Amino acid sequence: MREPLIEVREVKKLYPLRRDFLGRVKEWLSALNGVSLSVYPGECLGVIGESGCGKSTLGKIILDLERPEEGKVLFRGKELRKLKGRDYKEYRKSVQAVFQNPQSSLNPRMRAWELVVEGLKINYALSKGELLSRAEELLKLVNLPVEVLNKYPHQLSGGQKQRIAIARALALKPEVIVADEPTSALDVSVQAQIVNLFLELQEKFNLSYLFISHSLPVVEAISDRVIVMYKGYVVEEGKNEEVFTEFAHPYTKLLISSVPGSSVSFKETREQEIKKAQGCPFYGRCPYRKRECLSYDMKPFKLSDTHKVACLLVAS
Amino acid sequence: MLNNLNSFLQALYRRNSPAFFSFVFLLLLYFTALFADFISPYPYDVQFRHYPYCPPTSINFIDEKGHFHLRPFVYGYKLVDPVEKSYTVDYSKKYPIYFFVKGEPHYLLGFIKTTYHLFGVKGEGHLFLLGTDRLGRDIFSRLLYGTRISLTVGLVGVFISFSIALIVGSLAGYFGGIVDTLIMRLVEVLMAFPAFYLMLALRAMFPVNMPSVLVFIIIVAILSLIGWASLSRVIRSMALSIRENDYVKAAKVLGGSSLYIILKHIIPNTFSYVIIAATLAVPGYILGEAALSLIGLGVQEPFPSWGNMLSEAENVNVLTSHPWVLAPGIAISAVIVAFNLLGDGLRDYFDVKLER
Numbered sequence: 001m002r003e004p005l006i007e008v009r010e011v012k013k014l015y016p017l018r019r020d021f022l023g024r025v026k027e028w029l030s031a032l033n034g035v036s037l038s039v040y041p042g043e044c045l046g047v048i049g050e051s052g053c054g055k056s057t058l059g060k061i062i063l064d065l066e067r068p069e070e071g072k073v074l075f076r077g078k079e080l081r082k083l084k085g086r087d088y089k090e091y092r093k094s095v096q097a098v099f100q101n102p103q104s105s106l107n108p109r110m111r112a113w114e115l116v117v118e119g120l121k122i123n124y125a126l127s128k129g130e131l132l133s134r135a136e137e138l139l140k141l142v143n144l145p146v147e148v149l150n151k152y153p154h155q156l157s158g159g160q161k162q163r164i165a166i167a168r169a170l171a172l173k174p175e176v177i178v179a180d181e182p183t184s185a186l187d188v189s190v191q192a193q194i195v196n197l198f199l200e201l202q203e204k205f206n207l208s209y210l211f212i213s214h215s216l217p218v219v220e221a222i223s224d225r226v227i228v229m230y231k232g233y234v235v236e237e238g239k240n241e242e243v244f245t246e247f248a249h250p251y252t253k254l255l256i257s258s259v260p261g262s263s264v265s266f267k268e269t270r271e272q273e274i275k276k277a278q279g280c281p282f283y284g285r286c287p288y289r290k291r292e293c294l295s296y297d298m299k300p301f302k303l304s305d306t307h308k309v310a311c312l313l314v315a316s
Numbered sequence: 317m318l319n320n321l322n323s324f325l326q327a328l329y330r331r332n333s334p335a336f337f338s339f340v341f342l343l344l345l346y347f348t349a350l351f352a353d354f355i356s357p358y359p360y361d362v363q364f365r366h367y368p369y370c371p372p373t374s375i376n377f378i379d380e381k382g383h384f385h386l387r388p389f390v391y392g393y394k395l396v397d398p399v400e401k402s403y404t405v406d407y408s409k410k411y412p413i414y415f416f417v418k419g420e421p422h423y424l425l426g427f428i429k430t431t432y433h434l435f436g437v438k439g440e441g442h443l444f445l446l447g448t449d450r451l452g453r454d455i456f457s458r459l460l461y462g463t464r465i466s467l468t469v470g471l472v473g474v475f476i477s478f479s480i481a482l483i484v485g486s487l488a489g490y491f492g493g494i495v496d497t498l499i500m501r502l503v504e505v506l507m508a509f510p511a512f513y514l515m516l517a518l519r520a521m522f523p524v525n526m527p528s529v530l531v532f533i534i535i536v537a538i539l540s541l542i543g544w545a546s547l548s549r550v551i552r553s554m555a556l557s558i559r560e561n562d563y564v565k566a567a568k569v570l571g572g573s574s575l576y577i578i579l580k581h582i583i584p585n586t587f588s589y590v591i592i593a594a595t596l597a598v599p600g601y602i603l604g605e606a607a608l609s610l611i612g613l614g615v616q617e618p619f620p621s622w623g624n625m626l627s628e629a630e631n632v633n634v635l636t637s638h639p640w641v642l643a644p645g646i647a648i649s650a651v652i653v654a655f656n657l658l659g660d661g662l663r664d665y666f667d668v669k670l671e672r
Contacts, residue, residue, distance in 0.1 A: 063569050092571040105562035109584050119570035168566065 003077060004038035005176055005208055006062060006095070011035050011071035013057050013232075031057040033232040033281075033298070034071065039176060044202065044209040046223030046240075048216060048255065054232040055212045059180045062210060063097050093123065096169035100181035102161030106153040112139070113149045115164055119172045138167040141204075142197060159190035166197065176208045183218050191215075195222055216259050220244050225306070228252045231281035233298050238307035248309040251282050280311070288313055328661055335661020338654035342467075345651065349463040353422040356457035357436040357443050361618040362420065364442065364452035367393065369401040369638045372447040380407045387412045390443055401638070411441025447640035449628055455643055458620040462644060465532060465621035466651065469605040470598035473536050477543035478594055485548035486582045489555025490574065500552065506545040514542055515604065519613045528619040535614055539604045547593060554586045588666040595659035599652035606648055622648050 013032040016025040031054045039045050047055050060066040062073060064080060073080040075091045083091055096119075099105040106115050113135035120126055120134060136146055142163040153161055162182060169177050179198070183191040195218055201207060213219050219226060226243040228236040228251065236249040247253055250266070257266035267287060279294035280286070286293070292312055300308040301315050329336040348355060364370075373390045392409030396402055417436035424430050437443045445456035488499040518538045526534075558564065559582065567577050602622075608614035609623025610630075617624060622644040628634060629641045 060565075063565075065565055065568060089571060092569070095569070097566060097569045099562040099566065101562060105566050107561075107563040107581055107585070109587075118567065118572075122567075122570050122572045122576060165566070168570070172570065 002040050004040050004074075005076060006039040006210070007074040007077075008035060008037045008058070008062065009072050009074065011058075011061055011068040011073065013054070013061060013066065013068045031232055032061070032068070035229070035232070035234055036071075037227055037234065037237070039208050039210055041175065041208055042202070042206045043224045044198075044211055044222050046219035046226040047210065047212045047229060048214060048219050048226060049229035050255075051214060052231075053229045055214075055229055056180055058229075059097070059178045059210065059212050063095060063178055064091075089123070093119075093172040094175045096172060096174035096177050098162070098165050098169050098177060098179040098182045101185045102153075102158060102165050103185070105165050106161055108153050110152075111149070112144075112151050112153075112156070112164055115153070116167045117171055118168060123172065134171070138171055139164075141170060141201070142167045157190075158186050159193060162186060162190075162194055163197065166194075166201070170201065170205075173205070174207070176210065178210045178212070180212045181214070182211075183213065183215065191218060198222055216244075216255060228255065233281055233310060234300070234308075235282065235310045236308070237300070238303075238309075242304070242307040246303075246307070248303060248307075248314050249311045250286050250288055250313065254285075324665070328665055332657075332661035332664050334657045335664070338657040338661070341654050342651070342658065345463055345467060348460055349467050350425070352460040352464060354424050354430075354432070355434045356454070356460040357417075357419065357433055357445075358454045358457045359420045359422065360453070360458045360461040360620050362453065364448060364454075366395060367442065367444070367448050367452040368395075368450050369634075369641075370395075370403060370442075370444050370448040370452065371638070372640055373442065373444045375413065379410065385412070387414075389413060390437060390441060392441060409441070411437040411439060411443075413437055413443065446643045447638065449625070449641060450634075453618075455625070455640060458625055459622070459644055459647060462620040462622045462625060462647075465609075465615055465619075466602050466605060466623070466648065469532070469536055469539070470601040470655070473539045473543065473601035473604075474594045474597050476536065476540035477597075478547060478590060480540070480544040481547035481551055482583055482586070482590065484544070485551025486555045486578050486586070488548070489552040490559050490578050490582055492556070496552070500549070503545045503548055506542070511542050512607070515539070515608065516613070518542075519608060524613070525616065528615055531615055535605055535608055536601075539601050543597065543600065547597070550589070550593070551586055554589065555582050558582050558585050592659055592663045592666065595655055595662055598655045602648060602651060602655075 011032050012030065012034055014028040014030050017027040017029045018025070020026050035054070035058060037045065047058065049055050057066065061068050064073075075083065075095070078087065080091065110118075113132060116135045116138045117131045120131060126134070132149070135149060139146060139148065144160060144163050144167070148156060148160060153164075156164070162185075166182075182198075183194050186194060198209065198211075199222060202209065209222070211219060211222055220240065223240050225237070225239050227234050228243060228249065230251045236243060236247065236252045238246075243252060244256065247256060253264060253266045256262055257264040280289075280296050280298065283289050283293050290312065296312050298310045300310040302308055303314060325336065325339070328339065353359070370393055373393065375388045375390060376385075377388055378384050379389075389410045389412040392406035392411070393403045394406050396404050413435060414437070415435050416432050417438060418431045419433045419436055421429060421431045444454050446459065447455055449455055449458070484499055488496040515538055518541070519534070522534055564577055564581055567581055572580070605614055605621065606623030606626065609621045610627050612624070612627065615621040615624055625641075625644040626648075629645065634641060
């Protein structure tokens with residue numbers, strides 16, 4: 001088995017929901033409940049799930065923008081928290097990000113070329129001429145004309161802005177790009193272009209992606225492997241076909257049936273409040289629920305070497 | 317740079333012409349401040365002892381016989397009642413006004429020694445455009461010299477206090493947590509003091525009689541120390557919202573340090589607000605200086621500032637019989653109105669720019 005580039009082990013993340021007047025937290029929201037995954041070199045791992053399921057939190061933790069309460073993130077087998085100095089810089093350069101909304105991910109006061117080479121400016125001492133020529137190369141990589149070099153973000157279209165954001169991520173020659181809903185803010189026609197660009201770049205630079213999205217068609221088009229998340233749990237994990245055609249978890253079925261034109265039908269039961277914070281998080285909405293589900297610890301079952309499902313249905 | 321300025325002025329003129337004219341007016345005033353000793357007919361401290369409270373000299377083109385003169389002239393003035401300080405015009409003496417008249421020596425721009433003044437009268441005549449004060453000093457000349465204090469106190473004060481506010485506010489907003497709490501409590505303590513009395517108390521720590529330059533520096537320092545608090549709160553809240561933008565996260569992912577992010581992403585994005593706020597804050601400093609000087613704690617005589625010149629207008633009797641001593645008050649109002657109009661214009665300008 002190949003070495004994973006990034007490995008997430010049993011990560012838990014809590015956010016404070018309510019505080020008392022002394023500032024002590026009275027109620028926590030658990031965004032991630034022990035999530036594990038691996039990203040291998042050159043592959044695209046898609047993460048799907050409804051909003052609020054913890055996909056973005058997962059991305060932030062891998063990017064070291066948030067610290068998990070429990071569990072760890074490994075970069076090339078070394079624990080992220082323990083990386084120091086040069087190793088940390090190496091990690092920073094190797095793991096880059098593309099965010100959802102290019103409107104907010106590009107500083108409105110910087111020109112396109114400054115935006116694109118920001119990472120080079122931070123990490124290397126280059127002259128303005130060198131930066132400009134690098135910016136030109138990077139724009140070419142993402143199929144943008146040279147004319148945009150001196151434009152400000154408000155002069156560019158949504159698709160162009162997202163291309164700038166991708167070029168900025170590429171500038172440091174990363175190995176992994178965490179793309180957090182990179183197509184969600186774009187028109188459908190532009191979405192396809194951006195997805196194709198991602199595929200093109202992956203081939204060119206042997207990139208790995210952690211591709212977070214709630215759009216199933218986009219994930220299906222780009223991913224080699226897919227994980228499905230629900231309320232901070234990974235409920236299903238497998239190869240693209242395994243998840244999209246041989247899905248075994250009721251929640252995955254629900255997601256796939258909800259895509260317009262899908263042949264899969266799934267009838268969700270009326271949501272029932274669960275008092276106990278234990279057991280399967282999907283219990284309240286699941287038509288196949290059983291009494292045992294309430295004490296299920298969400299340990300996944302293996303259907304094949306690559307296909308894992310966290311549901312008691314598959315156990316029986 | 318010049319090109320930018322040009323297009324900025326054009327846009328300002330189209331959208332908000334009062335702001336444009338205020339800008340030009342203020343520019344002229346700063347120019348005046350720079351060349352005050354050349355433009356003013358007399359030095360600020362020359363006392364014409366025979367002309368206390370002399371009314372503004374009228375400038376004439378037509379003489380008492382109805383003849384027109386291309387070159388304007390002034391008549392001689394004569395003090396008739398030294399108690400009431402009333403003057404009669406002496407029609408027998410005419411003094412034409414010339415450009416580039418020799419007068420008291422001065423240093424143009426501080427290093428070019430010259431005796432020429434921009435305009436004036438020759439010989440025995442006097443040219444008091446705005447009259448004189450109780451010691452017979454030319455109010456117009458003193459007003460020009462006073463521009464130096466009143467206009468720089470605003471700019472320097474705003475510069476210092478805004479620098480402090482930008483640093484402190486962006487640190488508090490960006491880091492949040494304990495840093496934020498500590499800084500904001502300090503700001504609240506500072507804001508809890510009534511500003512005017514705090515100003516007096518701070519001024520009281522220094523001796524009253526000090527060289528003018530030192531007094532000026534102290535005044536600016538005091539005003540800035542009071543002024544940064546409220547602004548830093550605004551900057552902090554702006555930083556709080558700016559840091560949530562994805563470009564800040566992107567900069568972190570690219571390896572940018574906190575200092576880099578504050579300098580490159582947080583502070584520049586507060587500028588459109590800061591420039592407007594700075595323009596609108598300048599009048600506060602001018603008034604602060606005027607208030608200190610008015611009660612005699614600011615710039616000391618004989619050096620003029622608009623504030624200490626106004627102290628002459630404190631006495632109602634003086635004011636009713638010699639209303640021209642109010643000239644510095646009008647100057648202060650004009651400058652404040654100009655700064656406010658300019659601030660409004662800048663707000664319009666930046667609003668539209670951000671909408672695009």
